[in-house]
Structure formats: C-alpha cells, structure tokens
Amino acid sequence: MILQEFLRDAGERLEKACLHFADSHQHAEQIVLRTLNLSPTELFLKKDQALKSSDLEKLKSVLERRLSGEPLQYILGFEYFYESKFEVGPGCLIPRRETELLVDEVLGFELSRSLKVSELGAGTGNIGISVLLKRQNIEWHAFEINSESAVYTKKNIAVLLPKNSQYFLHGEDFFEGAGRFSPYDVIVSNPPYISFEEYAELSQEVKQEPELALKAGEEGLDVIRKLVSRIPVLLKPGGLFLCEIGASQEEKVKQEFNRGPWDHFEILKDLAGHPRVLKIK
Template identity: 35%
Template sequence: MEIWTIKKLLDWMTGHFTDKKIDSPRLTAELLLSSVLNMQRIELYMNFDKEVEKANLEKLRDLVKRCLNNEPVQYLIGRTEFYSISLKVSPVCLIPRPETELLVERAIEFLRTRTGTQHVCDLCTGSGCIAVAIAKNFADANIIATDICDQALSVAAENVAKYNLGEKVRLLQGDLFKPVIDQLDGREFDVIISNPPYISHPELEKLEPKVKNHEPQLALNGGPEGLDIYRRIADEIGNHLKKDGLLLLEIGYLQGQAVKQILEETNLFGEIKVEKDLSNNDRIVSAIKVKE
C-alpha cells in the first residue's frame, strides 16, 4: 500500500492546485493539511517524513475536492487572519478582507487622539472582525456591533469570547441602527464604522465563483447601485454620531464620489475624505461630524 507522508502530500497537493489554477497553491495545501492534522503550519515542516493515517487522508481528500470546487479555503478550515488576529469564520459570514484592515487602522488612529471611554458602533459586523480588532488594540473602547443575521452574530460571539472581549463588545441583532435605538438611552457614538454590503446588482453577476457561490448574498448585495445601506446610514447618522465624532465607511472602488455626495447632502460633516487602498482603489470614506 502506498505510504503518504506529510511532504509527499504537500508536494502532491501543490502540484495539483497549480495545475487547476487554485490561488496560492502551496499555502492552500499547507492550510488544509495543518487543519486536518491539527498542527501549526511550521509543524508540518518539522514532521515532513511522518506518515498520515487513513482517516486523515480521507478528511483531506474531501477538503481538496471542495477546494477544487472553489470553496474558499477560509471556510474549509473555519478560520482566517485579520489585523494579525486569528478569527473563526463560516459560510454564514463574509471572509474578512485585508482591505478592511485600513478601516480599522483609521478608527484606531482617531480613537488614540481622544481621552476617556470611547463609544464605537460597528454596523454590519459579520464575523465581528472590525469590533474585535478595535477592542484588542484600543483599551478604552466600548463597542456595540450589530448585524441583521443572527447566524453571523453567533460567529462574532465566538470571536469576542475567544479574546475575552465580552466586557468591551456588545453584539446586537437587528437592522442597522434599530437594535441600538432599542437598547440605548439616547447615547451617541464617538465613532461609527461599517463595512456594509455594497455590491451593485450588475457587479453581483460578475463576481468570481468563489465569492458568488459561497459567500452570503446578505453580506454582498447592496441594492441596484450598491448604495442602499449608505443612504440609510446617512439618513440616520445625525441621531447617533456625536459632534466631532468620526464616520468611517468601507466602499466599493467605484463608489467614492457617490458616497461622498450622499454624505454631503446631510449637511452634517466637514471635509469628506475618500481614501485609496494599497491597490490604489478608492476604499474608505471618512468624515467628522461638525454639527450637533
């Protein structure tokens, strides 16, 4: 009977994934195998000649098949890295993207210019990645994170619990600000941050199969022009953001001017900035509220 060692499996998967044009073939092979063997990736290299037992070969075979069917590797292994934090993910929530780290960075920079407890609202929290990253990196944060999808919030709850952030992050289920209104005694926030669904209907059709067929529609579909949630946030922001507070929104690369205009029409903000990501695409809109 053929003997499959860790090295042999890694080499075989890497070759196979390369042939089938899977992204980052070696990394994908390492992630799948380390997940099946419950090892760190580095441990694979320390155990190159170790034989992999039959039950694990079967588990791996199933993951390889699903990977070739374009299921994102993060869902297959149930976790991802965001802002250098390991987070649980599942197909009920969007896989946090590296671009969203810039949004977190800007929030933390702003929070560090202020003193005392800072109240933050993370709308559309999904896996809770933004709330967890801010809470882990800013000691005086008091965060409310909302999502309409209670299954996504269960994932967020696991991520909050994993890092013992339950005292700093409160998760509420409901439509945008609705659960905040129900819970709060009229409190306003220092920072309101959101990475909402923002894919337009024409763009939804063109998404790569990995995203289109596996990530939740609720996390992607932003209405006909992708702007529905921005319009709703703009309508309600006056009641929830403090004067001198910061609104931070992730946007699609074609939405900078449209979202800027939506915010201008509120007459609540000073300068409204559109910032690019590392790929030189518009990615963030930020604005300080200047009116009561």
C-alpha cells in the same frame, strides 16, 4: 506520499479547476499550512518528508472540498484577522485583510478619552473584537440581523475578549435600533456594497457567503446612502464615520457625499492602493 508531491499534485488540480486563484500552487501551500498548522519555515523543512497517513487523509479531504468551490475558511472553520484567529463558517461573511484599515482608524481616534462606537453588521465580530483587544476604553454596540452570523460573533466574543469588555451585540436592524444608544463618537461599518451587476459576476465561491452581507442595490450604494443619511442624527459633533466601500466606487461616493455638513471628507486607500474606506468627520 512526500509532502512536495502532494503540493505539486494539489497545485495542478486547483489550476485545472479554474477557481480564480492568483497562484494555484501558492494556494496549495496555504491548504497545507492551515490544515497541518505549520509555519512557512516548517513547511520548507518538511517538503521532502513523507506525510503521516492521518495528515494525508486530512489534506485530501480538504482539497476535495476546496475543488468543489467551498471556501477554505469554511472548511477549516477559521480565518486570521488583525493578529487574532476568528471562528467562521457558513452563514457569516469571511473577514478580509482590507477591512483591517477600519480597525486602524478607530484605534487612532481620540486616544485620550473613552468612546462609544456603533457598528452596522458585526459579522464574526472581527472589527469590534480587534479594536477592544487593543483599546479598552470603548463601549461597542454591534448590530447584526443575520442570526447565523451572530452565532459566530458570540463564539468569538467568548473566546477572544476578556469578561469585562464592553462589547454589546444587538440582534436587530441598525436603522431601527441604533438610535436607542446614540449619540456615538464613532460609527463604523463594512456594509454590503456590491451592485446587482457585480454580484452576478462573482465566483461561486464568494456567492457561498451570505447575500445579505454582499448585495446593495443597482449601484451597490443603497446601505451606504442610508448610513450617511444618519450621520447628523446618530453621530456626536466632531465624531468619526468610517465605512468600507468597493474599489470601483470612489468617484460615485465623492460625487454623492463630498458636499455634506461635515468638516472632513476623505477616501482612504488599502495596502494594495485601492480606494477602500469612506472617512467623514
């Protein structure tokens, strides 16, 4: 089969499957790029070439699993985040580009001195690992109670970080264990922030990710409220608090947290212009 034929057929089948893609044909290209480890230029040059039988079988297998609603990242076992390739799989939250804003903010804070950072919900380790790959003067304490997710955190630490990196993974509840290492210069989290109502409307694909990392009460703010309430106890004076929020939560977050005992309150927008990060100093 010619590669172009596979792309056309795959795009049509993905479109008929109604899996909520912005562009089914573009997603077919992503399947080919990632499965065969091609660059966009290589894909363009090979479109009129016949596929090797082994490559065609790989692509067919990935496509069938994708059509069943399985996340592409779980099928292939990886996702890219902030210049690095992270191992992922069932049981862990898939890293998303919007979360890179948290990394940028930590990297830009107090460049001249060492920092102690605490993170609720390590997931694949993508936030902390990405920071430590760029900045070594940081002691990072990540809390992850999902043992399935922690498997991937440990794998990514072993593969991506130098042996002398100060990344400490704690398999306990943040709200019970973080106090042992406080106070912190930075508290950062991509917490669960989806409301019960929003969760019911999510695609079956997204629902394959751990519910614990997604749902957070009637308004999606249960965990964020607990985090903000710990700022006076866990964060050093002049410290930085960063927390990802849902795009629809800006006004509610402003109403609840704008009047706290802090000097700086801001909602940062992601590259798409959506409210994405609560920043408090």
